[in-house]
Amino acid sequence: KRYTNMLMITGGAGFIGANFVKDWLAQYDEPVLNLDKLTYAGNLSSLAALQGDTRHVFVKGDIADRSLVRQLLSRHRPRAVLNFAAESHVDRSIHGPQAFVDTNVTGTFQLLESVRDYWSELSRQEQQAFRFLHVSTDEVFGSLYPTEPAFTEVHPYRPNSPYSASKAASDHLVRAWHHTYGLPVLTTHCSNNYGPYQFPEKLIPLMILNALSGKALPLYGDGQQVRDWLYVKDHCAALRRVLEAGSPGETYNIGGCSERTNLQVATTLCTLLDTLCPRAEGGSYAAQITFVKDRPGHDRRYAIDASRLESELGWKPAETFESGLCKTVNWYLAHQAWVDDVTSGSYRHWVTQHYGEG
Ligand code: NAD
Numbered sequence: 447k448r449y450t451n452m453l454m455i456t457g458g459a460g461f462i463g464a465n466f467v468k469d470w471l472a473q474y475d476e477p478v479l480n481l482d483k484l485t486y487a488g489n490l491s492s493l494a495a496l497q498g499d500t501r502h503v504f505v506k507g508d509i510a511d512r513s514l515v516r517q518l519l520s521r522h523r524p525r526a527v528l529n530f531a532a533e534s535h536v537d538r539s540i541h542g543p544q545a546f547v548d549t550n551v552t553g554t555f556q557l558l559e560s561v562r563d564y565w566s567e568l569s570r571q572e573q574q575a576f577r578f579l580h581v582s583t584d585e586v587f588g589s590l591y592p593t594e595p596a597f598t599e600v601h602p603y604r605p606n607s608p609y610s611a612s613k614a615a616s617d618h619l620v621r622a623w624h625h626t627y628g629l630p631v632l633t634t635h636c637s638n639n640y641g642p643y644q645f646p647e648k649l650i651p652l653m654i655l656n657a658l659s660g661k662a663l664p665l666y667g668d669g670q671q672v673r674d675w676l677y678v679k680d681h682c683a684a685l686r687r688v689l690e691a692g693s694p695g696e697t698y699n700i701g702g703c704s705e706r707t708n709l710q711v712a713t714t715l716c717t718l719l720d721t722l723c724p725r726a727e728g729g730s731y732a733a734q735i736t737f738v739k740d741r742p743g744h745d746r747r748y749a750i751d752a753s754r755l756e757s758e759l760g761w762k763p764a765e766t767f768e769s770g771l772c773k774t775v776n777w778y779l780a781h782q783a784w785v786d787d788v789t790s791g792s793y794r795h796w797v798t799q800h801y802g803e804g
Pocket residue numbers: 456457458459460461462463481482483484485486487488489507508509510529530531532533534535549553581582583584613635636637638639640645
């Protein structure tokens with residue numbers, strides 16, 4: 447039983463997964479099997495442009511459902527599995543960590559076991575060529591002081607939030623499945639992404655949409671928390687490169703070389719919006735910035751050193767923070783229907799109609 451030229455993507459209806467699937471199919475004919483549970487963060491309207499494209503096979507389901515995943519792997523026989531599926535929002539992890547352990551830890555474990563089972567049936571040559579790419583975050587490394595050097599791939603793990611702890615746990619499982627069972631895995635640690643199709647609970651889309659609807663632009667604490675920012679399409683390009691040329695068992699940092707405080711992000715966005723979409727009442731959107739009580743355990747600074755990916759695999763981001771942000775703001779301005787869909791929940795109704803509640 448040979449494997450086929452097909453990728454299996456988990457979480458491909460989420461922000462980064464949907465961008466990846468679309469970018470992949472725009473460049474290659476190789477089909478994609480997309481398994482997504484369609485939680486509040488999964489949105490099929492992000493993939494609407496692929497309707498009728500037979501290279502995209504969507505299945506609603508949970509990565510923890512071993513019999514479903516095993517069945518899908520046997521039927522479609524992908525040459526690689528890319529795991530984007532996760533609970534991904536830090537604030538939600540503080541209020542309800544259970545789903546984070548269920549999907550990020552147990553779900554990744556179950557997925558690894560399903561994949562190991564499938565992989566063990568491939569020929570020796572196919573086993574060597576197979577890849578399990580685990581999409582992780584820089585947040586597993588914890589917080590940096592202002593003068594500390596950026597995280598490299600060998601930085602110790604020091605996760606501080608339930609989200610980052612659950613992602614760290616999943617990274618360890620992935621690593622162990624390589625060292626113990628020989629599964630050819632790749633793990634990536636990427637900084638904060640922004641761009642089209644990001645659910646408006648995350649900082650950048652929240653700020654854009656709140657600004658335009660005259661609401662407050664909330665910043666935690668003093669707004670001086672530092673993050674590195676990467677345009678989502680640059681992340682997708684990095685993942686394609688790691689999939690193609692990364693060495694099994696290795697980890698790769700992905701970042702934009704764009705450290706900004708949250709306050710800088712907000713003011714840059716306001717300046718962009720002031721030009722693209724001036725406030726009816728005049729003045730700058732910056733007047734809407736409001737400081738709110740800080741998040742418990744809020745990491746002060748993340749910074750990522752992505753030089754390994756550049757020197758070994760030749761990847762560099764195409765966008766600067768400013769150019770990527772400009773594209774993002776223009777995208778949100780031009781896609782009001784998508785925004786209405788995710789904010790009104792009407793797509794949920796569509797999903798229930800087409801795929802049921804389960
Ligand atoms: P997202 O929350 O937008 O999307 C997650 C997707 O996973 C959703 O479509 C959801 O329905 C699906 N999902 C959740 N639980 C599932 C399950 N049990 N089975 C199948 N599907 C399930 O997240 P995102 O921002 O696109 O992030 C994707 C991955 O990248 C995550 O693993 C995240 O940790 C990682 N990451 C994100 C960022 C970022 O800035 N967004 C940065 C670095 C790494």
